[in-house]
Amino acid sequence: NAGVTQTPKFRILKIGQSMTLQCTQDMNHNYMYWYRQDPGMGLKLIYYSVGAGITDKGEVPNGYNVSRSTTEDFPLRLELAAPSQTSVYFCASSLAERGETQYFGPGTRLLVL
């Protein structure tokens, strides 16, 4: 039982490049989330999903896209990287929407130059 895994651990992008951050969970959770964390700040929700085929925007969705074709996977796509997207990205999953633990992955550190 690996929990929530994320790849890559670290990536440097040039302005305008694209990339996909991968997130996989093996706990059969319906709810999955993407957060970003800027230095010294708390996490902010980018996108979330309540099940395969269903996604919705969080607090800071601009510049990102997501898809959820399976229960296990929830990739985050950056289409045109900008320096403002330099951050640490965390994926999480939970069994239910409220009153349940969110399990977080180890994070992806992204630097856009």
Next chain:
Amino acid sequence: DAKTTQPPSMDCAEGRAANLPCNHSTISGNEYVYWYRQIHSQGPQYIIHGLKNNETNEMASLIITEDRKSSTLILPHATLRDTAVYYCIGEERYGSSNTGKLIFGQGTTLQVKP
């Protein structure tokens, strides 16, 4: 959304109880209060959550005041490995409902000292 207010930093001696306060004066009646911690730059780790009653698990205790405007997380015997940023977290509100989405603040940096 319940905005939570925490002190930016606290120290605690190893082996002593760490008491981390949190104010959430705008919390609604059926809104959970969650506590997570983040060690170094790892992913946040769930500690405990509560609604109205005090809660205890193997990691910590959560004391919620009767008016629910504040709470205290208690780590009964702090160790050096408990040094982390501790987040007291409310839920996002949408209309009259709580969505379950976590609203992170900046947290309290707890330094456990030998």
